[in-house]
Amino acid sequence: MSLLCSTLSGKTAGTATKIGLRGADWWLKTFRQLPGYYITEDEASKLGWIPILANLVSVAPGKMLTKGVYKNRDKRLPDALGRIWYEADIHYSFGYRGGERILYSNDGLIFVTYDHYATFVEIV
Template identity: 40%
Template sequence: MGSVSAGFFDFLNFGGDSHSNSNVVEDGQYCTADEVAAYIKEFHKLPSNYITKSEARNLGWQGGPLKNYAPGKSIGGDTFTNRQHVLPDSDSKYIECDINANGTNRGAERIVYNSGNYKVYYTADHYNTFKEI
């Protein structure tokens, strides 16, 4: 099992496991780490403003900002392979999504979550280090 590094991510104010008092609603659209993590823990899926890379390509997207092809959408829902074993090994799939992209440059922030136990991990450096939230 790979390690999950917290390091400099400790300054982020994630809601931890106390998602039951979150203000996310099932038909809401979210893009921050706190909101998306709470949504995943509450509803066991990504918010509706996320579309997969395949869905985006069907709209003409070829990479880069999504706003000209799918206004208000962000990339999410594709499988994260965990080839480098940076997250705990699992029989369930890991699903990834962009954070704070909101149709603009995708940046380095991602959430990756386990589709079996819905543990959520945040990376600000494009998969180099993760913090469980």
Template identity: 35%
Template sequence: MKTCTFINAAVLAVTLSAAIQASAALKTCEDEIKETNTFLSEQGAAPINDVTDLATTLRNIKNFGHLPDRYITTDEAKRLGWSGKETETLWGLKPTNKKWIGGDSYANPALPAKQLWLSADIDVQKGYRSPKRVIYSLSGQQRFITTDKYQHLAELEPCQ
């Protein structure tokens, strides 16, 4: 019986060690976004302006399984009085002040179909939505960004 327990403990130790090493091998989200910005610039696409904010959003999704609290869905914003027009700021209304749109479902045939994909705004300025989004799934680690309102997607490597 002790041999079996010893083997299980050894397997657990190896598994934990592998998980820690894999985690340590991941780039920081800031570094991954900066590398992606270089790629976007080489393609003639707009870069992500607020690297720190996107990194925080990516960590929140990875670590807690949801967007930061500042996000509300389009339906929630409309229930609170936002018209949904791109020319109207979300911050013009007290209930949606400092909120960003995120958590709406997103469909694209180029993405794996077996996952539910969601999108969230990034690089919001004064409550106006930009064409930049992060696309994510809660059932996996794949993340994509678009800086041209879904015309092109760039994959982000898993990060910490």
């Protein structure tokens, strides 16, 4: 793990989110895809989601957002030629989105941040 990412110990897949084997960390590690309860911002918007109203739970109950490509501009996550990072919310239940995210790459790396990108913990 890169020193830029975090000095925190890694977490085992299935323990990084509050919902265990239904969590994004487990699904990404096991199936290399997000669970079916994730939708894109475009899909949420088509359902009536308006971010400033924090109404995702009312227009898309049980859903969480996947944000698409994460730029990794500051290179705090491991960088490699051809690597693309993606991000998705974790632990959303209602209201405004919190700062907890899962970040995953096209080549199988997975990290979580519980403090809106201040620190990252690798999922192993």
